[in-house]
Each structure stands twice: as C-alpha cells, then as structure tokens.
Amino acid sequence: MIRDLLLGLRLAVGGGRISGQALLRLLMTTLGVALVVAVLLPAASINTMVGKQSERSEAQTATAEPQPGADPLYRLHWFIDSGDDYLQATVLAPGGPNAPVPPGLDRLPAQGEVVVSPAAADFLDSEAGASTRARIGGTIVGEVGKPGLVKAGDRVVFVGASADQIKDESYTETVYGFGIPPSESSGGGIDIVTMALVAPIAAVLLVPLLIFVTTASRMGAAQRERRLAALRLLGVSGRQVRRVAAAESLVGALAGLLLGGALFLALRPLVGKLDLFGLRFFPEDFVPSWQLVVFIALLVPGLAVGAAIFGLRRTIVEPLGVVRHGKASQRRMWWRWAIAIAGALMMGATLLAEERSNATTVGLALSAGSTLLLVGVAALLPWAVEKIVARISGGSPSWQLAVRRLQLESGTASRVVSGLVVVLAGAILIQTMVGAISTTDPEGSTWQPEQPxxxxxxxxxxxxxxxxxxxxxxxxxxxxxxxxxxxxxxxxxxxxxxxxxxxxxxxxxxxxxxxxxxxxxxxxxxxxxxxxxxxxxxxxxxxxxxxxxxxxxxxxxxxxxxxxxxxxxxxxxxxxxxxxxxxxxxxxxxxxxxxxxxxxxxxxxxxxxxxxxxxxxxxxxxxxxxxxxxxGMYESDRLDETTATMRGLMLTASLFVLAVAALSLLMLSIEQITERRRPLAALSAAGVPLSVLARGSLWQIAIPVGVGVVLAVVAGIGITLPTLRYAGLDLSLDIGLIGVVCGAAIMAVLVTTVLTLPLLRQVTKLDSLRAE
Known part of the structure; x- marks a missing residue:
C-alpha cells in the first residue's frame, strides 16, 4: 500500500510528457482546498470567539456584596447619545484607597481624568465626535485594555470623579469587586439561533468552493486514465490503481490544507480592522477548537480524494489502455426531492405563525428551511437540465452539437453550475430582505410639529x-x-x-x-x-x-x-x-x-x-x-448606512464566489475539450468550421447556466416571501443588483468560452489526428 501511495505522490508532481496537466491539476486542487480551509477555519472559530467575549463580560460583572479588605467603588453609568452614534461612559469614584479597579484599567482615573477604549478614541478624534468630546470634558490619560472590552469595537469611556459628586445620585451603584465565581459561569459559546443564521451564509460560500475542489481534483481525467492503464500493463491491480489515483489527489489536498492554514493566519490580523455595522473583533479571539481543526483536516482532503475515486466509478482501466465507460445509472431523485421538500415544509410551516411573533422556533425554521431549499434547488438542477435537453431537437449545427452532448452527459456541467445557483439564490434572498427593510417606512406616526x-x-x-x-x-x-x-x-x-x-x-x-x-x-x-x-x-x-x-x-x-x-x-x-x-x-x-x-x-x-x-x-x-x-431624527441615516454596507458586502461576496464558480466552469470546459480532442479534430477535418465548434462549446455551458439562473431567481424570491411575511415587510426587489449578479453569471460563460478558444484551435489541427 505504501508503495502505491508513493507512486501516486510521484505521479502527482511528475508524469513525464504530461507533467503540465498534472501540475495544473495540482495547482488548482491546492488553490480550491486552500480557499475552503480559509473559509472553514474562521467559521470554526466563532464558538471560541463568543466564549472569549463571554469570559470578558463575566469578568466585568460587578459584585455588590462587601468584600473583606475592599473599600467601596461608586459607579454611575452614563449613556451618551450623539445622534448617529453613542458612547457608554462609566463615572468612577473610589470610596477609599482599596477600592476595586475595573478590568481593563491600570488604576482608577482621578477626578477630571478620562480613560477611553481605542474605538471611542477614534470616534472622539473624528469630526462627528467633536460635540461628544466637549460633553465629556476632562483630560484623556489612558486607553482601556482588552479585559475591559467585550468586543474590539466597544466605545467605552471611564470618567474619574470624587465620591462626593456621585455617591448620592439615585442611579449610583456601590461595587466591591469584579468577576463571578467559576461555578456561576455560563461557559459562553454560540447559541443555536446564531448558528442557524450563519448556516445559509456558510452554504452560499462553501458550496461553490467545494464544487471547485471536486472539479479540480478530476482535471486531466483522460490522461490520468491512460497513465493508470500503463500501470496495469506493468502488473498493477485495479485496487492498487485506485490507491495511486487517491495519492495523486492527496498531494494537492495536503498542500491546500497547509496553504489554507497559512492564509487564515496571515489574514487573521486584518479582522481587527474590519468594521461591520459598528462591530469589530479581536483577531486573537479567532482560534478554532482543536476538535474542529482535526475535523477540517480530515474532511477537506477526504473530499478531494473521494472526488478522484468517485470519478473512476464507471471506468474500467485495462492493461492495453482501453477505457470502457459503463452505462450511466438512472439518477436517484428521492434524496434530492427530500431536501427540497423538507425545506419547503419548514418555510411553509412559518406561514401559520403570527406575524412578528419573534418566536425562536420560527427563526430556526426560516433559517434551516432556507438553507435546505438552497441546497435542494442546487441538487435538482442536474435533473432539470436533463429533462429540458431531452425534449430539445433541431436547431443550428452548433446548437445540436451542444444539446446532443448534454443529452449524453449533462451531470458534470450541471453540478458545476449548481454553485452558481446557490450564489444567485442566496444573493437574491439576502438582498431582497435588505431592500425590503430599507424601503419600509418606520413603524408608527411620522407626524412632526411645525418647529420640530x-x-x-x-x-x-x-x-x-x-x-x-x-x-x-x-x-x-x-x-x-x-x-x-x-x-x-x-x-x-x-x-x-x-x-x-x-x-x-x-x-x-x-x-x-x-x-x-x-x-x-x-x-x-x-x-x-x-x-x-x-x-x-x-x-x-x-x-x-x-x-x-x-x-x-x-x-x-x-x-x-x-x-x-x-x-x-x-x-x-x-x-x-x-x-x-x-x-x-x-x-x-x-x-x-x-x-x-x-x-x-x-x-x-x-x-x-x-x-x-x-x-x-x-x-x-x-x-x-x-x-x-x-x-427618528437619525433613523434613516443609520438604516441607509446599514443597507449600503450590507449591499456592498453581499455584492463583493457574490462576485467572489461567482469568480470561483467561473473558474470551475473554465476547468470543466478545458477538461471536456481535452477529452474530446479526437472527435473535435475529426469534425474539423470533415469541414466543420472552428466557429461552429466554438459556439457548440458556448451553448454547452450556456444551457445549464441559463436554466440555473432562472431557477435561482425563482427560488431566491420564493424563499424570501415567507421571511418577508413573518417580518411584516413588503417585497422590494433590488433589480440592479440581481441584474449585476445574473449578468456576471452570463459573462462567466462568455469569458470561459473565449479563454478556451486557443485550446480548441489547437486540438482541431490535423496533427491531432496523427494517432488515428
């Protein structure tokens, strides 16, 4: 077994005259696995991040019971609303030399001194925070440390005062210490509602990346099968051949695993600079648990290896280099319909819930149902393409070439396009929600007096x-x-x-x-x-x-x-x-x-x-x-800012994942042209123009993409409707953004076709028929 694996590793980075194909497959597999790992590791760190935040929050909890040897600390919370933003100020006054010091402070600020968090300092130094700075007064003498902040973006201010100034105020608290006993700690961790909200986003990001990995791991399949046939001629058994193929894919998977981990570590410091709706996080809180790291380290390479072996399931590698493809089995539909129906039932059940009831169960049903429907629609796409092309006949020669090829085998192309479907439907779902929120008038009266x-x-x-x-x-x-x-x-x-x-x-x-x-x-x-x-x-x-x-x-x-x-x-x-x-x-x-x-x-x-x-x-x-x-004075400003941020983030994420899906389409096109180089050369020799073959290649990708775009738009809007009804919002489609994302999908088809033209021109030369 070890010798078989070593041989596969050698072939992955060598392979004689076809080393270029092997190297391309290695690079693409490495890139795909690295991107998947770079997405999974931050997701695996969310639970740890929430736990760290909970620990700091519990450490800041005040103890009101007198403690031996501790003097009282008088504390008064002062919420400073600056209109479009706010600060959480705390006025502190020691009742003696042994008064406790809040976490994040080296000492208690004296009267007239101010200690601010980094986010508060940035705000107070800005033009928007000038009036707030004047309201606080005092002299800034220090910065609040990490133990005094739950999130990096917390705008916290500690203001020093004397005990006489605040101890008799009605809202003043008397504190003797900070922190809670370990026995009373909640332990932190992500709650099920947050996990359910993350699920659709993870599905939109990961599905195209996973499809990319499986597509990359199966590149150069024809050349690999001929090479494996040569190994059979040397006496290698069929089982050994599969081990060699697995080892070939394992190299790229392991390299991608290391590159993805390095990418995560390199990008993690940038997390602290991101500002999402006023939320900022400490980069060092993003530490995935070792259990999830082990799971990812086994899952992602296993996916790449499994895809390579799965690609050989209907292939018989013989010693004389004859590769016989078995008859395609009938597509199993029960599990595809089961996923889609389960999601539809969950979404439909929410129609029985009272509007805006704010029930956790309804929120979970909407999140889980939308995720299942996204996956279900992607799983049903190959069946839909198969049924549609089976009923198409006639047309131009290029159209007939594409349709006949899809009638023979449409599954591979449809699976790659499934990533596009998930991205488009998810983008429409989220953007429709954002658009509905941004166009909905605030609840209640909008009346204002003549002089507001x-x-x-x-x-x-x-x-x-x-x-x-x-x-x-x-x-x-x-x-x-x-x-x-x-x-x-x-x-x-x-x-x-x-x-x-x-x-x-x-x-x-x-x-x-x-x-x-x-x-x-x-x-x-x-x-x-x-x-x-x-x-x-x-x-x-x-x-x-x-x-x-x-x-x-x-x-x-x-x-x-x-x-x-x-x-x-x-x-x-x-x-x-x-x-x-x-x-x-x-x-x-x-x-x-x-x-x-x-x-x-x-x-x-x-x-x-x-x-x-x-x-x-x-x-x-x-x-x-x-x-x-x-x-209401700043309500529209805040909503417009949130909507613009959401729209920008969603557009960026959608275009990134669309680029990954387009790269998968490119690899698929290259693989299809390489596999059919002899039939294509024969057609060219028989007088079929290169332009007809190029248009045939275009239609072969465009048909699944077109079906996928229609399914994505319908599914995205359909999934959105129950959510909008429950939230009490009106349907408001962002036609511009939907057009951009759908246009990007169509552009991906055109770019893919243009990039494959040099390869198509090369394989249709008469020299390609020399072996015949």
Missing part, C-alpha cells in the same frame, strides 16, 4: 439646563413636560395610561392639539400595532400611581373632566401613542407623585446642528443630564 423638537433632556438639574440653553443662540424655545402614570381608581393595579403634563405650547410639540387652553385634556389613540388603551371616560375617577421597588403605590385621586379631545395616533409623535396629555389647570391643584421632568428643545435651522449645540451647551452639567435626539 431637536433634543430631549432628562435629569436632576433641569433648571440649570434651562439657563444654559437660554444662552445658546440656535435654541428658540425650551418646553418642560412632566411624565407620570394614571390608573383607574377601582382598577387596582390594572393597566392605565401614561400621562404627560405641560402647558399648551409644550404639549403642542407632542401632538396636533388644534385649539388648546389651560384646563384641557387630550387622549392620543393607539398605534397600528398596539392594543387600544382603556378609554378615558369623562367623569371617571382615576389615581396617579408611583412605584417603590417595582411595586405600585396608589397616589391622589383625580376625576377625568368633561370634554376630553381625542387625537388620532398619526397626528402625534409615535412615542406618545396611547397617552393622556393634560394641561396643569385640569389637575385642580393635585400634585402627582413620582414624576419625571423632561425638557424639549426647539430651534430654527437644521435639527441635527441644534441637537449638537444644545448638548454642548449643557455639557457643564455632565452626567447629571441625559441628552438624546428625538426618535
């Missing part, structure tokens, strides 16, 4: 904020509104109303009031996807309620006055649907408990510029105030 609100403020120092805002020239008005909760007097803890209390000018920033005077009450209706609120009946008794440790406490009673004005939800900002708007005069002197005061800032000019100006104006108040833009 540019900023909202909430905190303990609102009077000082009003004084600071009055000095900002771009701010024209500041309105105060008080929020509280109202319940039916006899309803106990039943669901009641959210209440906003303010003068007419303030409430006019929340809804279209029409006429308004002090003493009026307005009831805003429910949004399209919300349950109708309990009706506010005139003369009905209600109670204001407050909460203590999550438990409601009944407050003063109030009678709903006559003349409540009903306002439709689409004539108010979306966040006040199902809300009562009350002017102070309607309360009759009642002081509701547990209220939250808010300021709403309006101005003239660009709302985004006013928001930044207002945020900078109140920056001296620091973490005592939360400042954020109104809902």
């Amino acid at each position: 609100v540019a900023a909202q403020l909430q905190g303990d120092r609102l009077p000082e904020a009003e004084e600071l805002l009055a000095e900002e020239p771009r701010v024209s008005a500041v309105h105060q509104i008080t929020a509280t909760t109202l319940n039916k007097a006899e309803g106990g803890h039943a669901r009641g109303w959210t209440v906003l209390i303010g003068d007419c000018a303030a409430l006019a920033t929340r809804a279209e009031l029409g006429s308004c005077s002090d003493g009026d009450v307005f009831a805003v209706g429910a949004g399209s996807r919300e349950p109708e609120p309990t009706a506010a009946e005139e003369g009905e008794s209600a109670r204001f309620i407050s909460y203590l440790e999550g438990e409601p406490l009944l407050g003063p009673e109030w009678t709903i006055p006559a003349g409540v004005t009903r306002i439709p939800a689409d004539e108010a900002v979306r966040e006040v649907s199902s809300t009562l708007l009350i002017t102070p005069g309607a309360l009759g002197g009642i002081q509701p408990p547990d209220t939250q005061d808010m300021l709403f800032v309006t101005g003239t000019g660009d709302s985004k510029a006013i928001f930044e100006a207002a945020a900078v104006a109140v920056s001296p108040l620091g973490w005592s105030l939360d400042v954020w833009p109104p809902l």
